Amino acid sequence: MITDFPSAPLPLPSAEEVASELAALGGEALIPKELRRTLFPVITKEDVFNLMLSQRRAPEKVVADFAEAYRSYVGAAYALPTASGTSSLHLALVGAGVQPGDEVIVPAFTFIATAQAVVAAHAIPVFVDIDPRTYCMDPAAAAAAVTDRTRAIMPVHVHGLPADVPALRALADKHGIALVEDASHAHSARIGDRVAGSFGDAAGQSLMADKNFPLGGEGGIAFFATEEAHSRAAEYTVRHGIDYGMSWVAAAFGHSQLERLPYYDEIRARNSRLIADTLNSTGLFRAPYVPEGHVHAYNMYRITLLPEAVGLGDLPVWAVKEAVHELLVAEGVPAREWQNTPIPCHLPFTHRAGFGNGYPFTLNPGAVRDHRPEDFPATLAMLDSTLVLCRELRSPVEYERALRYADAFTKVARRPDAIRKLVEAGDYRRPYEKAARLG
Template sequence: MTADKLALFGGTRAIPPRRASRDLVGWPVITDAERKAVLGVLDSGRYTSNSTGNGEVQLLEREWAAYVGTAHAAGIANGTAALEIALAAAGVEPGSEVLVPALSFIATAVAPVHRLVVPRFVDIDPDTFTMDPAAARAAVGPRTRAIIAVHLHGLPCDMAGLRAVADDHGLLLIEDAAQAHAAHYRGRRTGSLGDIAAFSLNVVKNLPTCGEGGLLNTDDEQTHRRILRLRQFGEDLEGRRERDYISRELAGNAKLSAMQAAFTRCQLARLDEYHAARDRNVRAMLTRLDALPGLRTPACPPDRTHAWHILRFRFDPAAMGIDGAHPGAVRAVLQRALRAEGVPVSPYQLAPLPMQRALRTREGFGGYPWLLADDRRQEEAADYPHTVAVLEDSLTLQRLHLNPNAGPVLRDWAGAFEKVWEHRDAVATAARSMVYTPAWHGPDWTSAEVPG
């Protein structure tokens, strides 16, 4: 029996508006444990990471290091600051280059710039959406000092391939694991796979706090000691009962608060339970969607596990039976059709990172750090064909599937996808009539002017 016509064209919505209730899709899940922990910090009067011994920040650091499998962990104000401090603690100097994937959140590129380090962009693997080791090897230059391996959407990178590139060229291998808490690669957890790893604890992450936060993991004692100095004005607090207010190197303030740490410790106690439930829910949904022609669900190679922080779906117009339409137009119509049925799909990043206006105009630092490296290149989207293709033909589901109780909603979403696929002819007609221009062709994204 053919489903009712699409809600986009006046049909009945597949999912009732109130179906996605907070108890099913709310994130983070807050229990009495979090409330008690936060009130406990308020009552204790110990609010900062300056507390010695068994303060909440120190307890989280020890628990997280043990969970990940590294010798050390340090609480940081947020994930972007964690990436900045990772570069500084490892000695990556101004004017040098780091390799950054062309598909990531802007923070992956901005963190090096804040250290006056030049981001050098690298195309991705079209199946995993993470940095392609072959493209990374080709991008290494005389000033390259590090690789930032982003475990995008919660899937670990090909760390063996990237480690080979790093070792062959004497490069630092940094994990940007902001979206990959609890994922594994060849039996080891993310955060233990590189020389240093940065995590975010933003409220939308798989391991959240009640706002902003971050963590840095490393096995190197000297790197860890420097991280602790860099997060607090260059001061050395280890073994001291009181601050001496002596700054031993130039550094800012990037501490994690005790309240944030207490909240995250409660979340950490349930991380594996939630991760397992999310894995079951997502895989059940993907099994149904795999049957739809032209829909490519997220891949997970057999040597790793997926944290499922974001679900990215690619659309193949030809396999869907749609010809004569730009992939971006098909994606745009599918977004409207699915949202009308009650599936909250959206893009994740509208353009390759090097097409971001800030990175094209290089405003904000007077042309630095590129002037330090005498780098006046103007990179183009065509330099990153896999990144462009993925952005043009995909949509994502974010956050609402993280709740361990979201299984029924994911089943509803699968049904809505199936309904839209039954009406691919209507999607095709709308897509063929659309005049489509990629987002990064507009004035808000690009500029031909490069300072210097």
């Protein structure tokens, strides 16, 4: 039987191990190779049983019941279940009234699906820089990008931290344009009592099985503030012969997962606090910033490096980052860059072939820009100086594993000498000078 049940437990943390030689320099790794697999998602007997029961129900009813349950959890007025996060974003834009040739303002830092959904809606993505602390869309940059052809602003709640919705809402209202959320990282994220997905005129959200709230494989959901927007999106798929329907298999899996989402949220918040306490004590690392009143969902956990705090301020931060990355991976911590290039500098937005022959970019040539990475300094500074944990804080990450991740950051931060040696011997390039990575 092929099973995801762990083959062995991790040993408990040990002060001696933290003080031992770095794994990259011949010491023992804090997390042995055979114990590094990060299980995700949690699949329980409830999920299996629910799928068994769902076989006897009408497929459309299984999907509709799931969508209604999750809509109620989010607090959005209307919902449309879809096959993927990308299709949910596409329909959110359509529901919000985006028309061919319209401009939609999106952040330069996000997963590429945000911008591709705009192209799918036959509209033009207009890229703006991010806030240097939250890594979400900078409202001032968005304001500067508004034109007569702007139809929507689409902020992304990056990594699970809600964007500055009050400022962006005010901007949208000022210009009479729509606010459309990309909530794909932000399941259960909140500002005050409101949940991400319910802030805007419409929202799209990925529910693929790699997200904090996983369905059985692939899925997404679009939310709408009005019945008119919901109807516009639903009618659009019929009129254009587009199949964006969700599988009942994915929906049934999600229905039982939804009941456990609050538990998952608490585990992630707990693990994030644990890691943050350690990171902030090292000097070299700093935990993510969370504005007052915002609840971060921690779909990803972006860690900032501060080389100057450990006497490495004379070295390029991106080189320090890459050296630290190597040291962490050697210890068994699967840290990642998660993106290395602003989205407007990825091939689809430099070539701009679109659906073919440049469509829809040809509809509005005035909105098109030939961007260089340097056009987005806050994005570049973030890419230069941060590393990311992805599944590593989520349930079912065991408490002892979270402790070992924390210990690994401590172990590496204690060795600025090793970091300096790697940087001086290495041939490191800035992140965006390498092949663009989707994730």
